[in-house]
Amino acid sequence: MQRGSPKGKTLADLLGAAEQFKPRGKVTDIREFGNGNINNTFLVTLNTEGEERFVLQRVNTQVFHKPELVMLNMRTSTEHIRRRLGHARHATGRRWEVPRVLLTQQGLDHWCDSDGSFWRALSFIDGSRSFDAIKNSAHAREVGYALGMFHALLSDLPADSLADTLEGFHVTPRYLLYYDKVLKKHGAGRSQEENYCMQFVSEQSARAHVLENAIARGILRLRPIHGDPKVSNIMIDNATGQAVSIVDLGTVKPGLVHYDIGDCLRSGCNPLGEETEQWEDVRFDPDLCRPILQGYLSTAGEFLTANDFEYIYDSIRLIAFELGLRFFTDHLEGNVYFKVGRPGHNLARALVQFRLTESIESQAAAIRAIIREIR
Ligand code: GN1
Ligand code: MG
Numbered sequence: 001m002q003r004g005s006p007k008g009k010t011l012a013d014l015l016g017a018a019e020q021f022k023p024r025g026k027v028t029d030i031r032e033f034g035n036g037n038i039n040n041t042f043l044v045t046l047n048t049e050g051e052e053r054f055v056l057q058r059v060n061t062q063v064f065h066k067p068e069l070v071m072l073n074m075r076t077s078t079e080h081i082r083r084r085l086g087h088a089r090h091a092t093g094r095r096w097e098v099p100r101v102l103l104t105q106q107g108l109d110h111w112c113d114s115d116g117s118f119w120r121a122l123s124f125i126d127g128s129r130s131f132d133a134i135k136n137s138a139h140a141r142e143v144g145y146a147l148g149m150f151h152a153l154l155s156d157l158p159a160d161s162l163a164d165t166l167e168g169f170h171v172t173p174r175y176l177l178y179y180d181k182v183l184k185k186h187g188a189g190r191s192q193e194e195n196y197c198m199q200f201v202s203e204q205s206a207r208a209h210v211l212e213n214a215i216a217r218g219i220l221r222l223r224p225i226h227g228d229p230k231v232s233n234i235m236i237d238n239a240t241g242q243a244v245s246i247v248d249l250g251t252v253k254p255g256l257v258h259y260d261i262g263d264c265l266r267s268g269c270n271p272l273g274e275e276t277e278q279w280e281d282v283r284f285d286p287d288l289c290r291p292i293l294q295g296y297l298s299t300a301g302e303f304l305t306a307n308d309f310e311y312i313y314d315s316i317r318l319i320a321f322e323l324g325l326r327f328f329t330d331h332l333e334g335n336v337y338f339k340v341g342r343p344g345h346n347l348a349r350a351l352v353q354f355r356l357t358e359s360i361e362s363q364a365a366a367i368r369a370i371i372r373e374i375r
Contacts, residue, residue, distance in 0.1 A: 006040040006058050006117070013113065018044045018056050020111040021102045021121035025052065034232065035132075035275075037338045038063050039250065043124065053124040054102060058117050059110075059250070063337065067118045069163040070250050071109040074101050076161060077224060077252045081153045095237060096149060097125050097245045125245045128235040133273040137291040138241065140268060144295025146234045146243035147226070147264050151257055154224040155303045159254035162224055166251065169227065170259040172208040172322045176201075179329045186332045193347055197328045200354045204321050210314045211258055219307050225260045227251025230267035230274075257304075258311050261296065262319030268292045270356050274323075279351035284359040289316075290370050297374060312371050317360045324353030 011030070018027050025046035033043035033055060040058040045051055059067045078098045085096065102121040104111050110120045134140045168174040179201065188194045214220040226233075228251045235245040269288045272278060293312075297304070328350035330337045335346055360367065 008115075009058075009117070014042060014056070017058070017111060017113060017117075017119040018042075018121075020104045020119065021054065021056065022046060023105075024048055030056070034130075036248070044121075053126075055099070055122045055124050055247075057120050057122070057250075059120060061116075061118055064165060064250065066163070066165060067110065067120075070165045071101065071120060073162045073165060073252050074249045075109060077154060077157065077249065080157045081150075084153050084156075094242060095240075095244045097235075099123050099125065099245065099247055099249060122247075122249075125235045125247065127238050128244050129238060130232045130235050130247075132232050132275070133271055134231055134268050134288055134292075137288065139236070140288045140291035141295035142236060142241070142243035143231055143234045143264065143268050144292035144297075145299055146246045146295075147229045147260060148296040148299030148301075149243075150226055150229070150246045151223070151260070151300045152303065155300075157224050159222040159224055162253050165253050166227075169251065169253070170255055170263075170319070170322065171212060172318055172325070173212055175322055175325050175329065176205055176208055179325055179332075182329050182333045186334070188332050193351060197324075197347070197350055197354060200357075201325060201328065204325075204357070207314075208318065208321070211256055211311060211318060214307075214311055215256065220256055220258065220311060222254040223257055224252065225255035225257060227253060227255065227260070229260050229264040231264075232267075256315075257300075257308065258315035259319060261312055262315030262317075263323075264296075265289055265292060265316045266320035266323065266353070266356060266360075270352070272352075274349060274352055276352060277348060279348060279355050282352050282355040282359065284316075284320075284356055284363060284367075286363055286366050286370060289367060290374065293370065293374050309371065309375055313364065313368050316367065317357060317364075320353050320357045320360060324350045324357060327353060 014030050015027055025048035027044055028047045029045040030042050033041045038060045042056040043053055044056050045053050061067055064070050081098045100123040101109050110118055112118055188198055228248055233246055233248040234243050237244045269284045271285055272282050327346045331346035338346055340346055
């Protein structure tokens with residue numbers, strides 16, 4: 001265990017947390033895992049036969065104020081999916097797995113250490129890995145398939161059986177209100193990049209209500225959503241190259257499937273990835289958009305309504321813009337929400353998403369044509 005220990009946590013603390021969730025064996029390795037922006041995530045290896053592994057996470061309770069409800073949502077959704085996977089309707093003949101919430105020796109779904117850190121553990125999806133950006137159109141199709149599979153498996157779970165664990169999550173107008181507050185308090189416009197961002201936000205804000213208006217008018221309705229279906233959360237089988245799971249279930253809650261569709265496409269159709277420093281070269285690739293949507297519809301097509309289709313384009317533009325807005329606000333506020341690795345990191349991330357939004361808008365007609373064509 002080298003880098004990545006949460007502040008004030010030693011290797012012994014991590015081991016102590018891992019020990020709570022392991023039914024057998026000895027921990028032989030703990031290492032930082034993935035590149036999440038909020039929680040601290042570790043991969044734990046045991047000395048059991050087959051060197052079993054599991055994922056250990058320290059939940060950021062500054063962001064997730066009610067982590068017990070997050071666990072409840074994780075359990076409700078994964079148990080529902082597991083039940084449905086037993087059904088013939090979803091016997092696709094393909095491997096599909098759901099991460100299991102691991103329990104402590106006392107039978108609890110989390111453990112709080114002596115200074116109140118909230119720990120949880122999940123099974124690791126063996127024989128699979130994920131990628132930060134899409135490699136080719138076959139991979140793109142699998143990413144879409146995974147999101148569609150997830151939505152389809154939860155499509156008969158009433159949205160109100162899940163708690164609202166992050167109020168206002170993906171409600172763009174709320175992020176705009178917060179941005180205005182932060183801007184007043186902290187000011188901006190120190191650099192050319194900041195000025196570009198401010199200008200961009202003010203141009204976009206008139207169109208930020210489109211999805212929320214559709215909810216208010218009863219055109220779109222809330223369903224169980226994943227909340228964070230970016231490419232790096234889709235697990236790909238090492239042997240077959242097929243998607244076998246979608247992980248990172250901490251944001252599963254009621255929402256619009258459009259938030260997920262938009263998020264998956266803003267992530268999947270940006271070949272340079274969201275962490276690139278070459279923000280000026282960022283573009284939205286329609287040749288990845290098509291296979292992602294085809295993969296999505298191959299599993300989710302059944303429950304999407306005509307109205308749902310009408311808002312797919314808007315969701316792609318809006319969620320890219322929204323993520324840029326969230327990064328930019330956090331930059332202005334002094335990086336209090338997203339973890340950063342360098343000065344200006346959140347500003348760079350914001351520029352990537354804003355550039356992506358511009359690219360989406362400049363190809364609006366082509367993207368809308370793809371949506372019509374695959375429908
Ligand atoms: C955050 O922590 P992570 O990387 O799983 C964020 C998502 C963003 C994502 C961008 C709770 O997810 O909404 O899309 O960063 N999660 C939360 O990479 O805000
Ligand atoms: Mg996440």
